[in-house]
Amino acid sequence: MTVTLFAAPLASAAPVSLVVCTGEQTTSFNPGLTFTPRSVHFSTTASPISCTGSDVEEGAESGGYTVEGTPTLSCGAINKSIEVTQTYHWEDGSTSTVVLNASVNAKPLGTTVLQQYGEVTDGRYAGLQVQQVIVTVTDLSELLGCLTTGVTSANGYITLTLTA
Numbered sequence: 001m002t003v004t005l006f007a008a009p010l011a012s013a014a015p016v017s018l019v020v021c022t023g024e025q026t027t028s029f030n031p032g033l034t035f036t037p038r039s040v041h042f043s044t045t046a047s048p049i050s051c052t053g054s055d056v057e058e059g060a061e062s063g064g065y066t067v068e069g070t071p072t073l074s075c076g077a078i079n080k081s082i083e084v085t086q087t088y089h090w091e092d093g094s095t096s097t098v099v100l101n102a103s104v105n106a107k108p109l110g111t112t113v114l115q116q117y118g119e120v121t122d123g124r125y126a127g128l129q130v131q132q133v134i135v136t137v138t139d140l141s142e143l144l145g146c147l148t149t150g151v152t153s154a155n156g157y158i159t160l161t162l163t164a
Helices: 140-147
Strands: 018-033 041-052 062-069 078-090 095-106 111-123 129-137 151-163
Touching (some): 041 151
Antiparallel strands (some): 018 041, 018 151, 041 062, 062 078
């Protein structure tokens, strides 16, 4: 389930362009996540995501992205901030390059919330501000991997909001 909250602009504020995209994503970890912090390669794919809103451009009603990295990760509770660059690929073949400051709040028992804020730096929607929230929940049987060979995948829900 995805929940998106919006604050109404002040009456004197300029109109806000708004695009909201939602979808699901899958992340793989190699080696698997354990309770010992270590360098872990991750690969995340979100596709398809569906977009709505008053400023959705034709050809960008759906899309997706893939992002990879090799930070230090574990199954334990962490609060960590990292910079992420990812490219959205839209249905018409156009792209949007997004630079995000990602704040990871991973908690034991399988819930991870990744809040990202940044800007579209190139391509479609260049100059718009970005808020991306990803929530993943790992089931108990997968979490037992933290004690053995490691958790090798996680699935979650994504909400991307673009504003002027």
